[in-house]
Amino acid sequence: MSSIVSNSSSTAWVAEAQTGAFFGSGAGIHKIVDVIQQLSYWKLFLSIVFVGLAWDQISYQLKKGSIEGPQFKMWPIIGPFLESLDPKFEEYKAKWDSGPLSCVSIFHKFVVIASTRDLARKILQSSKYVKPCVVDVAVKILRPSNWVFLDGKAHVDYRKSLNGLFTKSALSQYLGTQELVMDKYLEKFVEFSKEKDFKPRVFFHEMREIMCALSLKAFCGDYITEDQIRKVADDYYLVTAALELVNFPIILPYTKTWYGRKTADMTMKIFEKCAQMAKDHIAAGGESNCVMDNWCKLMHDAKTKDDENSRLLHREFSNREISEAVFTFLFASQDASSSLACWLFQIVADRPDVMEKIREEQLQVRDNDPSKPLSLPLIEDMKYTYMVVKEALRYRPPVIMVPYMVKEKFPVAPNYTAPKGAMLIPTLYPALHDPEVYENPEEFIPERWVEGSPANEAKKNWLVFGSGPHVCLGQTYVMMTFTALIGKFAMYTDWKHEVTPLSEKIKVFATIFPKDDLLLAFKKRDPLTGKIEA
Numbered sequence: 440m441s442s443i444v445s446n447s448s449s450t451a452w453v454a455e456a457q458t459g460a461f462f463g464s465g466a467g468i469h470k471i472v473d474v475i476q477q478l479s480y481w482k483l484f485l486s487i488v489f490v491g492l493a494w495d496q497i498s499y500q501l502k503k504g505s506i507e508g509p510q511f512k513m514w515p516i517i518g519p520f521l522e523s524l525d526p527k528f529e530e531y532k533a534k535w536d537s538g539p540l541s542c543v544s545i546f547h548k549f550v551v552i553a554s555t556r557d558l559a560r561k562i563l564q565s566s567k568y569v570k571p572c573v574v575d576v577a578v579k580i581l582r583p584s585n586w587v588f589l590d591g592k593a594h595v596d597y598r599k600s601l602n603g604l605f606t607k608s609a610l611s612q613y614l615g616t617q618e619l620v621m622d623k624y625l626e627k628f629v630e631f632s633k634e635k636d637f638k639p640r641v642f643f644h645e646m647r648e649i650m651c652a653l654s655l656k657a658f659c660g661d662y663i664t665e666d667q668i669r670k671v672a673d674d675y676y677l678v679t680a681a682l683e684l685v686n687f688p689i690i691l692p693y694t695k696t697w698y699g700r701k702t703a704d705m706t707m708k709i710f711e712k713c714a715q716m717a718k719d720h721i722a723a724g725g726e727s728n729c730v731m732d733n734w735c736k737l738m739h740d741a742k743t744k745d746d747e748n749s750r751l752l753h754r755e756f757s758n759r760e761i762s763e764a765v766f767t768f769l770f771a772s773q774d775a776s777s778s779l780a781c782w783l784f785q786i787v788a789d790r791p792d793v794m795e796k797i798r799e800e801q802l803q804v805r806d807n808d809p810s811k812p813l814s815l816p817l818i819e820d821m822k823y824t825y826m827v828v829k830e831a832l833r834y835r836p837p838v839i840m841v842p843y844m845v846k847e848k849f850p851v852a853p854n855y856t857a858p859k860g861a862m863l864i865p866t867l868y869p870a871l872h873d874p875e876v877y878e879n880p881e882e883f884i885p886e887r888w889v890e891g892s893p894a895n896e897a898k899k900n901w902l903v904f905g906s907g908p909h910v911c912l913g914q915t916y917v918m919m920t921f922t923a924l925i926g927k928f929a930m931y932t933d934w935k936h937e938v939t940p941l942s943e944k945i946k947v948f949a950t951i952f953p954k955d956d957l958l959l960a961f962k963k964r965d966p967l968t969g970k971i972e973a
């Protein structure tokens with residue numbers, strides 16, 4: 440057996456260490472070197488492994504303190520890494536139920552999960568201590584210059600310049616183009632079902648596609664072509680796959696992250712060209728029909744105003760900068776919106792009474808003229824349909840947790856301080872299923888949202904879109920778009936859902952989806968007579 444110096448004995452090293460003779464003198468250091476020189480390679484290796492494992496456990500105990508979590512790291516170093524590759528909703532739920540604060544350690548990452556409403560709110564609103572946590576590779580895919588990586592005041596200021604793009608009045612300008620997309624997909628879904636003789640088939644991918652098309656039209660209007668929309672919709676899943684929590688941080692050719700970056704670059708190139716067209720359109724006195732138009736118009740108008748918000752828009756945002764920001768809108772919306780779309784179409788199909796009430800309301804707000812175009816006042820009149828969307832978001836909140844990173848030691852509870860560098864995860868789901876606020880929380884009851892009801896008054900529990908400086912930029916967009924969308928589909932189509940034992944079970948894939956991937960079949964329906972086309 441090879442050794443550093445033959446006839447070595449590691450027992451001498453242990454004895455010396457126990458007497459403390461190693462520490463505090465030059466002679467001590469020589470002795471360490473002597474002892475190490477006397478160790479055989481394998482003993483040295485085993486010693487390093489032993490010290491590493493011991494440190495891993497000690498460091499875990501120190502960070503864990505008194506909060507819930509495994510007594511020891513069952514799997515040294517890696518922790519529950521293998522489970523994290525295939526996350527199960529039931530396992531997350533068990534963790535939330537284990538205590539207000541619980542922890543887990545994966546490799547060197549210490550993760551603290553906060554499961555009560557008040558802790559979740561406190562974390563989301565403590566930008567002094569935390570910032571959103573992104574996977575390492577996100578910086579390479581979304582580009583380091585992207586606004587989403589800004590923190591503190593820089594983030595707040597940038598955000599102010601974006602808020603104007605998603606106000607109700609701004610969103611009402613995008614409805615015309617969005618309605619065209621809805622009409623197109625009404626036909627498409629029926630055709631897709633016809634291919635299989637109207638037997639229910641998986642609609643998960645179709646839901647992702649319609650969401651992508653709706654977003655792209657709202658963001659880029661007519662500047663983006665049908666072919667470009669199809670290309671982005673087809674390839675976008677490569678970006679989701681590249682940004683999975685567990686991924687290789689270096690981009691090697693032909694890996695998931697490489698394809699993800701290629702897709703992101705391709706999409707941002709399209710957006711850059713759209714941004715230039717929007718600038719030209721607005722400079723020529725054109726109207727705003729999409730987010731990009733609106734951004735250019737706000738920049739244009741800001742130059743003649745001098746209030747604080749306008750001053751933030753005084754500078755010229757480059758095409759590249761606009762394209763990066765619009766890409767983050769797509770990135771933030773795609774998975775969450777697809778999740779909501781899947782649950783909403785499933786839930787409404789499974790509850791004929793809800794479907795009936797939506798249909799009734801849709802005709803009533805249009806004075807029995809189903810062809811009346813979408814507008815802000817029309818959507819605002821759809822009170823019941825709106826409550827259905829809101830209840831779907833509560834019942835199956837697309838985003839169940841939001842990972843944040845601790846910037847400096849954070850006294851998150853009287854008995855616990857989260858260490859710097861830890862991942863701190865506020866959980867949104869438990870607050871939305873709190874039986875003290877929502878009676879029978881596991882039941883889908885749109886009426887619980889009527890004005891003045893306990894659910895409606897409990898604003899603090901409404902964490903679907905987060906809270907604090909990073910609260911969802913697209914929340915009004917979501918409520919308006921989905922109210923309009925489900926209303927139109929209810930009028931013009933009759934869709935059936937095949938209920939399987941997995942339909943109500945939750946699959947976690949970035950957001951949450953029905954475990955059976957949603958089996959639907961759409962037929963055309965006459966909105967006035969209710970007659971269904973064979």
Ligand code: HEM
Pocket residue numbers: 563571587598767768769771772775776779836837838841903904905906907908909910911912913914916917
């Ligand atoms: C059902 C759909 C959606 C849900 C459930 C949802 C939920 C969320 C949540 C929970 C956050 C984190 C908030 C926080 O950290 O406090 C967030 C952030 C964000 N969302 Fe959404 N979102 C949805 C759709 C959209 C859409 C359509 C857009 C696009 C316009 C969008 C744009 C954003 C942006 C830009 C952020 C980051 C904001 C910032 O860091 O300042 N989201 N969203």
